[in-house]
Amino acid sequence: MLPAECSRRLVAELRDALDSCAERQRQLEQSLRVSRRLLRVWEPAETPAPEPTLGPEINEEAPSSACPPSPQDLKELELLTQALEKAVRVRKGLSKAGEGVKVPSLKSGSASTATKASAPPSTSRCTGSRAPETKPPRGVHHPWVPAKDLPGHRLLLVGDGAHMGQGAGANKTEAGLRDQQIVPQAASQVPEAFTLKDKGALLRLPEAFRKAASQNARLWAQLSSMQTGDSADAAAAAATAKTQFLQKMQTAAGLPGSMLSTAEVGRLQKACSMLRLRMREELTQGFTQEARGYFTPLAGAWEKQPWVVSPVLAAVVEQPQGLWAEGAPRAALPCGGGADPVWSPQLLLYSSTQELQTLAALRLRVAMLDQQVHLEKVLMAELLPLLREQEPLGRPWLALCRAAHCLLCEGGQHFLTVLQDESADRLSPP
Amino acid sequence: MGRRRRRRPDPADAARALPEAIAALSRTLPAAPSPEIFRRAKFDRPEAAPALWRLLFRVLSPLPADGALASLALEAQARWVKSALRSQGYPRRALVQLPDEGSQGGRELLLALAWLLARGPLPERLLTQSHVRLGDEMPVCEALASPGLPAPGVEAEGCVDIRHLQWLTGKLRLRWRNLMAGQQEQCALLGKIHSYTRGCHSDRSLGHLSVTETELLRDPEGGRQLLQLLETENARLEAALEWRRRELVFWQWMDTVLDACSPEDSPPMFLPRIPEPEAGVAGLLARELQALQEELREAAEARRAAWQATVGGHGPEWRAARRALQAAVAQDLAALQRSWEQDEGRARPHGPHRLVRTEARVPGGPGLRAAEVTEALRAREACLEAVLCQLQGQCRQELARLAGARPGLIWVPPPTR
Numbered sequence: 001m002l003p004a005e006c007s008r009r010l011v012a013e014l015r016d017a018l019d020s021c022a023e024r025q026r027q028l029e030q031s032l033r034v035s036r037r038l039l040r041v042w043e044p045a046e047t048p049a050p051e052p053t054l055g056p057e058i059n060e061e062a063p064s065s066a067c068p069p070s071p072q073d074l075k076e077l078e079l080l081t082q083a084l085e086k087a088v089r090v091r092k093g094l095s096k097a098g099e100g101v102k103v104p105s106l107k108s109g110s111a112s113t114a115t116k117a118s119a120p121p122s123t124s125r126c127t128g129s130r131a132p133e134t135k136p137p138r139g140v141h142h143p144w145v146p147a148k149d150l151p152g153h154r155l156l157l158v159g160d161g162a163h164m165g166q167g168a169g170a171n172k173t174e175a176g177l178r179d180q181q182i183v184p185q186a187a188s189q190v191p192e193a194f195t196l197k198d199k200g201a202l203l204r205l206p207e208a209f210r211k212a213a214s215q216n217a218r219l220w221a222q223l224s225s226m227q228t229g230d231s232a233d234a235a236a237a238a239a240t241a242k243t244q245f246l247q248k249m250q251t252a253a254g255l256p257g258s259m260l261s262t263a264e265v266g267r268l269q270k271a272c273s274m275l276r277l278r279m280r281e282e283l284t285q286g287f288t289q290e291a292r293g294y295f296t297p298l299a300g301a302w303e304k305q306p307w308v309v310s311p312v313l314a315a316v317v318e319q320p321q322g323l324w325a326e327g328a329p330r331a332a333l334p335c336g337g338g339a340d341p342v343w344s345p346q347l348l349l350y351s352s353t354q355e356l357q358t359l360a361a362l363r364l365r366v367a368m369l370d371q372q373v374h375l376e377k378v379l380m381a382e383l384l385p386l387l388r389e390q391e392p393l394g395r396p397w398l399a400l401c402r403a404a405h406c407l408l409c410e411g412g413q414h415f416l417t418v419l420q421d422e423s424a425d426r427l428s429p430p
Numbered sequence: 431m432g433r434r435r436r437r438r439p440d441p442a443d444a445a446r447a448l449p450e451a452i453a454a455l456s457r458t459l460p461a462a463p464s465p466e467i468f469r470r471a472k473f474d475r476p477e478a479a480p481a482l483w484r485l486l487f488r489v490l491s492p493l494p495a496d497g498a499l500a501s502l503a504l505e506a507q508a509r510w511v512k513s514a515l516r517s518q519g520y521p522r523r524a525l526v527q528l529p530d531e532g533s534q535g536g537r538e539l540l541l542a543l544a545w546l547l548a549r550g551p552l553p554e555r556l557l558t559q560s561h562v563r564l565g566d567e568m569p570v571c572e573a574l575a576s577p578g579l580p581a582p583g584v585e586a587e588g589c590v591d592i593r594h595l596q597w598l599t600g601k602l603r604l605r606w607r608n609l610m611a612g613q614q615e616q617c618a619l620l621g622k623i624h625s626y627t628r629g630c631h632s633d634r635s636l637g638h639l640s641v642t643e644t645e646l647l648r649d650p651e652g653g654r655q656l657l658q659l660l661e662t663e664n665a666r667l668e669a670a671l672e673w674r675r676r677e678l679v680f681w682q683w684m685d686t687v688l689d690a691c692s693p694e695d696s697p698p699m700f701l702p703r704i705p706e707p708e709a710g711v712a713g714l715l716a717r718e719l720q721a722l723q724e725e726l727r728e729a730a731e732a733r734r735a736a737w738q739a740t741v742g743g744h745g746p747e748w749r750a751a752r753r754a755l756q757a758a759v760a761q762d763l764a765a766l767q768r769s770w771e772q773d774e775g776r777a778r779p780h781g782p783h784r785l786v787r788t789e790a791r792v793p794g795g796p797g798l799r800a801a802e803v804t805e806a807l808r809a810r811e812a813c814l815e816a817v818l819c820q821l822q823g824q825c826r827q828e829l830a831r832l833a834g835a836r837p838g839l840i841w842v843p844p845p846t847r
Contacts, residue, residue, distance in 0.1 A: 014598040021605040035619035200626035212660040219667035241681035242548040343558040347797030348783035353621030362807040369814035408825035412599035414844035
């Protein structure tokens, strides 16, 4: 058994590692859920929100070109939107009320069609894929239900500039909209189901969202430019005021000065790894090469290197007391030392799924290795002193040694065998 | 606040400037109290303290504010804030001495907030943290993200057997394997979604929709919520811009607040807790550097002795040889330093990038290419593997040394794969 303090620290470290893994897993599973659902057939009840985009923007590959809509079109769109919004409200009321509720007609002229559309909500949802027998339930559930009176069926999608709404107002507006060039996507079939694979290229983002997104980008750009290239008097004055304030705080202080920030720690860790690797290279070179025999001066020079043994670090190495706050949050170490405080849009371009998968796998592998290196250092720091201190008296020590070897040298995966020389007994099975 | 732009200086303006600056600050910080609280804090009014403790907690915690954190009792939040501030080097002891139950010290808390604001671009950083991500993001460099708060309820368990550690390690390995498998699937799905929605985005440089954007089309209710979040963020961004324009008057005011405080006594009477000298990442680092230095000294000694034996003696040739070597060393170190500085100076891309699927091979276009990132990651992978290997080798040596002290045992290493 390991001593209590040691146990606590090691278990805490491993738990930390497990928790961070679990958190990633949780996020990944959430993303997977969303992505899988998007690639399935979209439930009719969850179809894209009605959106009065201007002009017929249907295309498959061609860039959209919105021709200016006529006032007539706008008016009709307006009517449609209102009808649809009301339909949504009604649907909400319906789903609350349960099944079998008749759809109230929106306009007097189509009472018949409305009553026909009283298929219970559950059925319509279940028939996500084609159910050509049943009359398509009307717009309450299906914003793009083709009006049955039309020759052929037209399937209109978001952004196409019009929607087949409730059977009820649809007939009137249908006639008007027929003039517009609304290209039916599905030729003569009535696939009510929407799949991303087939019709994904026809989606369009809502106007309100687009506006908000572009304003967002604009504001971030403004903030970023304020951050970087600012030479305005106000900013300079503020900067001096801030420095003065900080100095005043420091001089009136009762506690010792600043400690290492996490960014500096990150940089020093990197320096450490670099030096270690360089040292390894040197030490493994044969000593026979004269040119490599300069280790002595190297050692001497290294001790005086200001860029590594910075004043702060010197303080760290010599006086570790009083500089660490207990329970200091072990914040994430940014990779280069300090992420950009102001967000800016950064793109990562990939060209094939294979490429993306390779990239993602590598990224995870690097993260895992990073964690492994950290854990290895922690384990070394805890277990090796224990083994050194204890007298190699008997089985307990041997067992500990063997287990430590497994953890430290084999990544916890393989065990070595210890054989006792004098007798036929074997201390531990392979 | 209104966007009145007064060109001519107006005395009434000056009086309005401070409240407007504070109001902008209050609008841009998350969960900030009303401007009135700030004013009351200057005069150390009791109602100001709890609000400011909560604000500091929200501002300092690295995790997004969700229910679990926000519901921590005020006392726990206060303790955590103190610890976090100390770890950042906050100089004023008076804050540490404030009672944990959070009813006092409005002025000290105001000073702490100002200190944080002065040290760096705090509102911008907070906004970046909570930025609404519209794209499918993939972080380019991976940081060991560990929870900043010590998990509550995981307390001292007493002694454990080393086999428990082995079990935990195995569990960790399994989790990583699952994670990697899941990640591969997610990439495949992303690839599909991106290619199916090609041509849909209004922004031509993006070309296709992201999962978030497609999802908002599938689920209008979710879309409305997303829109709301975006609009809130926009409001906060505008407030941040306004804050930057007006902040000078705030700093002038903070000077007066600092003056109103009584000066602190210089010798520290006591520190609330004696910190563990080897605590945390920095402690590990210190030990690592010390170990490296030791190793270097040992190796140097051995080499020096052998070298002197080989080359032998003194004399002009020896001195010349030594000078030549020193020159070579100086050159080498300079090269090392240059490559180090280069590494630092190079604007390495940080943080999450939005994934964009494209066939285009425009070399100079904006954005990182996956191939470049893959290459960089492979280099990093090799580096880490080397470090891990070396550490394991070190352990093997050490354990062999310890075991060798005990005669009569044969250590059979596991078969190499």
